[in-house]
Amino acid sequence: MAKTIREQIIEKFAARLKPLSSVPVGRAQRNMDDGPEKFISVWDGDDETESEEYGVSSMNFPIAIECIWRYGDKNPSVAANEQIGLIIDRMLNIDAGADPTFEGLAYKSELSTVSPRYPDDGEVFVAVFIVITIYYAVTSGNPYQSAII
Numbered sequence: 615m616a617k618t619i620r621e622q623i624i625e626k627f628a629a630r631l632k633p634l635s636s637v638p639v640g641r642a643q644r645n646m647d648d649g650p651e652k653f654i655s656v657w658d659g660d661d662e663t664e665s666e667e668y669g670v671s672s673m674n675f676p677i678a679i680e681c682i683w684r685y686g687d688k689n690p691s692v693a694a695n696e697q698i699g700l701i702i703d704r705m706l707n708i709d710a711g712a713d714p715t716f717e718g719l720a721y722k723s724e725l726s727t728v729s730p731r732y733p734d735d736g737e738v739f740v741a742v743f744i745v746i747t748i749y750y751a752v753t754s755g756n757p758y759q760s761a762i763i
Contacts, residue, residue: 618757619719620661620675623748626716627677627705628656634681634700644682652683659745666754670761674749676726679705685733685740694730697742702728705746719760722749 617625628639631654640655659676666672679701685693706712706725714723724747731741753759 616758619750619752619760620658620673620757623716623719623750624656624658624677626719627746627748630705630712631656631679631701634704636683644680652681654679654681656680664749669754670751670763671754672749672751672763674747676745676747679744679746680741681744682739682741684738690732690740691730694732694740694742698728698730698744701742701744705744716748720748720750721763723747724749 624641628641631639634652635654636651637653640653642657643655644653657678657680659678661673661675664672664674681697681701683693683697688696702725703710704712706714706723708714715721716723725744726747727743727745729743731743733740751761751763753761
């Protein structure tokens with residue numbers, strides 16, 4: 615079966631994160647075991663219709679990136695901010711080769727939220743939560759057909 619434009623974007627988004635994770639990038643799942651792996655999962659949110667004009671539906675949706683790992687000997691704040699930098703660079707830095715259109719499927723992607731999650735006393739995991747909003751367009755009523763706006 616054909617994949618919607620939205621699903622194709624999410625797959626390309628997750629694939630771009632793969633080099634930053636020690637294990638396969640998850641989709642809407644958490645993995646906090648005792649291993650040393652750095653686990654990344656993506657969480658796609660609700661579509662919001664921006665406009666419906668001339669047979670084109672302009673949409674946007676957030677994709678949250680959750681990264682959880684053992685911070686080791688580093689200060690958790692330092693470890694979190696290093697990881698935030700790596701993720702933003704990988705996902706959005708056009709100068710480093712990031713494609714904000716995900717091979718022409720979207721017309722824009724932008725950083726929305728960055729949240730470090732620090733451990734409570736005695737915990738060994740730190741996390742970051744980054745939300746990137748994806749803007750795309752489809753032919754009205756056809757989620758499989760990308761449209762130019």
